[in-house]
Amino acid sequence: MEKIISIMGWETVKTIVGLVGVLIFVVFNALILTWAERKVAGHMQRRIGPKEVGPFGLIQPIADAIKLLGKEILTPREVDRPLYWLAPVLIFVPVLVSFVVIPFDASLQVRDMNAGILVILAFSSLSVLSILMAGWGSNNKYALIGAIRSVAQNIAYEIPLLLALLPVIMMANSFSLKAIVEAQQGLWFVVCQPIAFFIYFIAAVAETNRTPFDLPEAESELVAGYHTEYSGMRFALFFLAEYTNIFIVSAIAVTFFLGGYQGPFLPGIVWFLLKSYCLVFVIIWLRWTYPRVRFDQLLNLSWKALIPLAFINLLVTGGLLKL
Amino acid sequence: MLAGLGVTIRAMFQPVVTSQYPRQLLAISPRFRGHIKLLADADNPDKNGCIACGICVRNCPSGSIKDIEGEKREGEKRKTATSYRLDFTTCSQCGICVETCPSNAIDFSADYNPAGFKREDFHYDLVKEFEKRKKSS
C-alpha cells in the first residue's frame, strides 16, 4: 500500500479512491432515488408504490437494474452505430466529473479545485452533446425532435443558471466550492440572494429535463424523446444519468445557497445529504403536481423572464457589494 | 400554482386507498357478472336444473354456449343436462342467457379473477363443474 502511494503520489491515490467512491455513490444514489420517487409518487397519489419486492419494496430498484442488465442488447437496424453506442457512455462522463469537486464535508472532497464550479458547468454542457448524439443516431423522428428540443432548452437555461450563480461567486469571492461553503459560515446565501436561488432552482429543473420542463422526453408527444430507441443497459445509463443529475443540481444548490455541509450537532456529510435530498424531494414533488409547459413558453420563460431578472439581480448585487 | 403543491403534499399524508390484492380482497358484489354456472334443481339439489332446452344457445349473441345435451331419467318429466359447454373466451357477460332461461338454472358465478396459460382453460363444461362443486361442498 505504502509502495503504491509512494509510486503514484498521495494525491493520485486519493483521486482514484475518490472516483471509485463516487461511482459507488452514483449507483447507490440512483437506486435510492428511483425507489424514493416511486414511493413518493405513490403516496401522493394515495397508493403504496413498490411494496412486494423486499421490505417496503426496497429491493425493487435492484431488481430493475438486474433486469435491465439481463435484457437483450438490441441495436435497431437503421441507427448510426458509432453515435448510437457512444451517446449513453458519453452522458455519464460529465456526471462523474461533477462529483469530483463537490464538497460533501469539510474534508470529504475528491479534489478541491479553485475553479470548481467552472468545471461542473463546463462539463454539464457536454451532456447536451450526448443527447443530441442519441437523438440523431437513433434515426427516429421522435428521438430527433426530442434531441433538438433538449439542445434548445439546455442552452436557454444554462445562461440563467450561470447568471444565478454569479452573485454568489461575487459575494464569496471565489470559484472554489469549498470556499463558497466556508463563506456561508454565518448566513446562508439563500437569505441574501433569494431571487438568485429561485432562478437557479427553476433553471436546474429545466436542465435536468424534469416536469414541468420534461419536453425532450414528453411522453404524450414524443413517446420517450431522445431515448425512444434505447433499451436495456443503454437505457439504464440514461436513467442513471438523469437521476444523478438531479442529485448534482441539488448538491450545487445546497453548496451555493444552503450552506453546504454546515450545520449544528450532526456531522457535515449528514447535513449535506439531508439538504440535498430535501431539494430532490421538492423536484420530485413538482413533477407529480404540474403539467408540462409548451416549447415556446419554455423558451420565453428563460429568455424573457429569467435572464433579465438574473441580470438585474447581478447588477444589484454588484452595486451593493461595491458600496 | 402553490395550491396544487398543497394538494399533492396533503394527499401524501392521507391514508392510501389501495386494496392489496391478493393479500386483501375486495368484497365482490353479489350481482357481479362473471361467467355463468349451473344451479341445482329447485326440487332436487343433487342434479342441475338445466333442462337442455337450448334457448340460451339460440339467444346467446356470440355463440358461446355449445353442445347442450340432456337425458331423460326414469320417473322424471323433463330432461337433465349431461353436457353444457361454455366458451368463456367469446362471452360478453351480458346476462341474456340468465334472463331467458325458462328453468332459472343459470346464474353468474363470482369467479372474478380467472387467468390461465391456455385459451382452452376457459372452455368450461358447466355440468362437470356443477358436479365438482357438489362434491366439494
Place this chain on the structure above:
Amino acid sequence: MLDLARANSIWPMTFGLACCAIEMMSTAMSRFDLDRFGAGVFRATPRQADLMIVTGTVTRKMAPVLTRLYEQMPSPKWVIAMGNCAISGGPFVFEGQYNVIEGVDLLVPVDVYVPGCPPRPEGLLEGFLKLEEKITGKRRFPGPDSRW
C-alpha cells in the same frame, strides 16, 4: 436470480386498444396499484418494455402494427392477452366477419390469458402473478380463491 429480478420488474408497454385498456388503467391506479409488484412503470416505447398487454380487439389493420411492436421489444419479453377479444376475438366473431383477428395468439406467442369482458382489475393482477409464476417457476403469493 435473473429470473427473480425479471419477474419482479415487469415493465408493461402502454398499449391500449379498446375497453380493456380502461381496466388496465384501473389496475395501475390507486385502488389496485400495480406498482406494488414493481410493474407500474408503463413505458411508451416498446424498446424499454418487457411486457405487452394486448387489451382489446385486434383488427386486421392493427395486426401488422402489433407484430412490429412486438418485434421491437428486446427479449426476454412476454405477452398477456387481456380480455376475450384479445384471446379469441370475443363477441366480435361471427359468420362473415371481415376485420377481426380471432385471437392474438395467432400473431404473437401469448404467455398468460386473462378472460373477461372486460376482466376485473383483480383478474389482470392475477395474470401478473401467473406470469411471475411462469417466469420463476413458483408462486410467491397466496393462491387465487376460486369462487364458482
Place this chain on the structure above:
Amino acid sequence: MVEKIKAELGAALGGVEIRETEYRERGYHLSCEASPGELLKAARFFDECGFYLAAIVCVDYREYLELVYIFANHSALCKTKVTLKLDPAKPAAPTLSAIFDCAYWHEREIREFYGVLFDGHPNLTYLFLHEGIDAYPLRKEQVLLADEDKKALGAFRPEEGEDTFFVNLGPQHPSTHGVLRVVLKMDGEYIQSAEPVLGYLHRMHEKMAENRSYLQFLPNPSRMDYLGAMSFNLGHVTAVERLCGIAVPDRANCVRVIATELNRISSHLLWLGAYLADLGALTPFLFVFDDREQINDVLEAVTGSRLTYCYFRFGGLYNDVDEAFIAGTKAFIERMRGRFGLYEKLVGGNVIFINRTRGIGVIEKERARKYAVSGPVLRGAGIAMDMRKAEPCAAYSEMDFDIPVGTRGDALDMYRVRVREMGTALDIIEQALARLPDGPVMAEKVPKKLKPPKGDLYHTVETPRGELGIYIVSDESDRPYRMKWRVPSFSNLMIFPELARGNLLADAVAILGSLDLVIPEIDR
C-alpha cells in the same frame, strides 16, 4: 318552425313533395325525396338557414341504394330527412363536402362501405378499411371491389417535401387514447396538415346489427363507447322502444337517468385525467380514478359490471336498484361536490395548465355548425345545445338543469364546460333520486321477440361526447334491416385537421385531448 321550413324548402326545390311525418314515431318532422340536383339545392337552402348536417346514411334496399341526409338545427327542434335513390350497379351522387365540411368524412365512409362514388369529392381514399378487404362490407349482396376501385381507395400516400417530414401520431401512441392514427405533416415543430387514418379498431358493429336480433345486439353499444356505456345502452334501448311503441315504467325511467348521469360523470372524470396526462401531469389521472372507483362501486353493486354495464333492457331495467344504491349515490354526490375544489386547485387554477389551453384549438360557432360537432365541444364553442333538453328521453324532460356553455371555444372552455357539466349531472341525479317512484322496473308486455313495424327512425340521445344518432330501418323482422350509428366522436374528430393546422405538435396533443375522442366509437 316546421311549417315555415316546409314552405320555404318547397319553394326552394320547386315542385318536390315534402311530407310531414309523425315526429314521435320517426324522429324527424319533414321528409322528401330528391334528385341529385335538388339535393344540392336543399343542402344550400339548409346551409343558409343555419342548419347542420347531422348524418348521412346509406341503406341498401337491394333494388336501389338510398342515401339519407338528416338536417337538424341547433336552436329549434326541426329535423328533415332528404333521401336520394341510387342505382346499385353504379351508385353515384353529388358531394356535399363543399357545403358542409362534415360531409367530406361521411362520404368517404359510404364510399368504402357501399361503393358509392361522390362526384367532386376531393379525396375518396381508405378511411376505415384497408387493402385486405375485397368486398363492400355493408352491401346486402356481395359486391366485389374492382381493381381500379382498390387503387383509387389506396391512393393516399404521405409524401415528404424538402423542408417537411411526416410524423405518425399513433396508432400506438400514448396521446391518442387508443388506436387513432394521425399522419402529421410537419415543418419543424409546426404542423402543416393532419390526416386522420381510422379503422384500427373497426369491429363491424353495424354489420353485426344486421345479423342479430335486437336483443342480441344489446351488449354491443356498450362496447362502442366504453366510457359512456350507459348512454349508448340508453340510446339503443330507447330507440328500439320508440320503434316498437313500448312504454317504460316511471321508476325505470328515473333509474335510467341516475345511472346515465353517474356514467357521464365517470366519463368526464376519465377525460379530465387523461387530458392532464396528455399535458404531462400524471397525478390528477390517479385522483380521478379514485373518484371513478366510487362510481364503479355504486354501479357494480346494481349492474354487476364495472365498465360495459349492459344494464338497460327493452322495456325497463336488468334489475331493480336497492336502498344501498340510493345511499351509495347520495354518498358519492356528497363526496364529489367536495372534490371539485381540489381539481380547481390542482388543475383549473394552475398557470401552466391555463397557458397550455387558453386560445388553443378555438372553434367558432359557424365552424362548429359546418362540422356538426356536438356535446361539450359544441357547448364549449358557445352553442347551448343539449339533446337531454332538445329531445329528452327517459325522465330527462322532468329534470331541471342548465346547460353550461363556453365563451371562447378553446380547449380551456372545453375543460370548464365538462367540469360544470359534472356539477349539473350531480344536480340531475339529486332530482331524480328525490322523485324516484315506487313500482315495477320492467314494462309488462314486452314480447320475447321484438318485431317493430316497418319504417325508419332517427333517434338521438346525449352521450358524454355529444349527439348520438341511431338510424334504424325495420323490415318487420326481428333484426334491424339497417342500423346506422351516428357517433359524436367521429363528428368531433372531423374538425381536428383544421384546428391542428399551423400549430405546434404539443398543441395538437392538447387539441386532440380536448375533443375527448373514444376511438372504438369512431371506428365502430
